[in-house]
Amino acid sequence: MDQGWDIAEPRADALIESLRAFGYSPEAAVADLIDNSISAGAKRVSVDFIWIGRDSLVRVSDDGHGMTEAALAAAMRPGSANPLEVRRATDLGRFGLGLKTASFSQARELTVVSTDAATGVTSTRRWDLDTVAVSSEWRLLRTAPEGCEIAAPASSGGTVVQWGKLDRLVGNADIDDPRAQRRLLDVATRVQRHLAVTFHRFLGGRGRIRIDINGREIQPLDPFLIDHPATQRLESEELPFRGSLIRVTPYVLPHRSKLDDEDAERGGGVHGWNQQQGFYVYRSKRLLVPGDWLGLGMARDEHTKLARIAIDFPSSMDHEWQVDVKKSTARPPSELTESLRRIARATRSKAEDVYRHRGKIFVRQNSRDFVFAWHEYRGRNGELKYKVNRRHPVITALFEAAGQNRQIVERALRFIEETVPTTMIGAAVASAIDNQSTPFSEARRELGALVDFAFSGLLSDGASPSEAIDRIAVIEPFVYFPEVIAAFREGKL
Incomplete structure (x- = not known):
């Protein structure tokens, strides 16, 4: 009997190669793995870039609560979660794609070894894109790569994610190729800087987590220089939106004349002061957008480069903020644009005053006029x-x-x-x-x-x-x- 429909199952080899084209940078890809570690309650995460020429590896290990074998198999399935499902406030995932798409964007082999904290049982699953290409089947392997030892997490729980066959990061480089080795180390440096700002709210304060890169602890990089005495924190606002509150906190950073070289470098970030101005969008403490005027009709201007505005919204608002799979872009709901534009204009105006007048403090506790020399x-x-x-x-x-x-x-x-x-x-x-x-x-x-x-x-x-x-x-x-x-x-x- 004709049921009136067909099962249009995607070709495994074609779709899995397409998943590699989401446009992840290495920094964003590693950050996506760390999201999973934080969601799993990890207190310590280690990221290791291991140089072995064409056999080089990237490994992310955590001490979270781990997964059962069934949970691991489900997590390795592309599209393992519906983005419309209600999530815990601490869950930094959304689409059920991040682990796979982030990993495939950099490597042709993804191995995950996880120990469930409740049972102490360790399970292994592996995607090998070459195996999928040859078989044209969704063959999720149950073994680690041959000849590659991966230390199992402790019985108290934890997960190790390993990338092998790093065609996008290393290619077919010989182990004695110093330039290829340097390129991988440069990637590690970029990842370190990216994680320092993306997770800066997790890396300090109460309940902090520790993230290491090749054995060295990452220090948080606060884009607002809150600890600097000349940073001006303006009045926060809570914008009501569909039963939730969107918190908006503007800052005017110190003029260059008030910063030492170290603070000036921190404030400029990777791309320089002009590129760092604008809104900083946080989703459940995790930074998504590091400086952008969010399409509100404002240009990056030399005179407003000291203006930075933090926006905080819960993960339940992902759909309204149009968060993408890579968690690197977000767009405000139309109902909030006028309020955000008003706050942006006020912050930019104060930032221009500080820039043009070499950092003089305009927000004072008394009404006396400034006295020039x-x-x-x-x-x-x-x-x-x-x-x-x-x-x-x-x-x-x-x-x-x-x-x-x-x-x-x-x-x-x-x-x-x-x-x-x-x-x-x-x-x-x-x-x-x-x-x-x-x-x-x-x-x-x-x-x-x-x-x-x-x-x-x-x-x-x-x-x-x-x-x-x-x-x-x-x-x-x-x-x-x-x-x-x-x-x-x-x-x-």
Whole structure:
């Protein structure tokens, strides 16, 4: 009897080769494996790049709860989960494809050895694309590769994922080929940087996990430089959306003049400061999108490169955010775009202020105006000139200390003003706008004495200790060093 339909089973050899074309980078592929380790409750994950020429391996091992034999066989099946199914909040998977597509994108052989924590039983399954190609069948092998020892996870649980036949990473390279070996090591370096930022929320704080690359622990790379005193965290918002809350937290990062070389390199990431601006989209603490304006009609601009905005949504919102298989792209629901655009514009505006004014702090705890050390004005012939601000507390304290020698101080200031090398300064700024140094950045030891000098002058002028410190806090150059002001305040009040 004709049932009116056919079973259109895909050709195994054709489909499995097509699964290799999802466009994973090596970094994204390894990250996908680590998602599985985190979902399995792992506290330690080791990633090893093992150079043996054409027989080289990549191995990811964890101490999670492992899988039963039935669960392992199911996990190795392409499309092992429906993306519409309800998942645990800690489950970083979605399509049931990641383990396979990530692995096939880099290697022709995928072996998984897992020990179930509940029973202590170890199981093995392996995909060999060459076997599938020859047989044209979905032959999931139950043995490890011949001649390749894979240490079984401990009886307390764990999983080892191994890539062999690394045609995309190594090819047919000879073991004595130093350039091929260097390329694999370069991949390991890129993977390390990618994991450091992708999982930075997992790598620090309470309940942290440890991830090693070739035996070296990865340190978290926070893209917002939250631990830097000059980073401005703006007010967070919680946007209601279909019964859930989408948390949005804007940051304005410090100007380059406030960063040492190490922080500047961290903040620039792999692709540089301009490419790192925008929204950082997190799904259940895991970073999906590392800096993008999400199609909201905003360009990456030099003057807004300090603007970064964290978005957090639960994994239950995958469909609404159009999360892809690689977990490397996401797009906001249309209902949220106006709110996100408003937040982005406000953050970009504050970032422009910091960029254009060399990092001066605009979000303050008091309403006092910023006091500059210099004033700009035009001479009689229209030339640009600079004058020392005589009302700057340090200068007024200097005049007070000079007493009868006030005129000598005035003459010295006039000499300095008339000999400011404006042409030289202009040329230097034009050639290195991001590398201007902050005043006293290399002479911090002198700041304490200078703060005390200005403080004493303000007290003698009738200010209270609290008022004097508040005034000093918004004075150039002290505004660049809030930690120095905080320490001085503690010692005086």
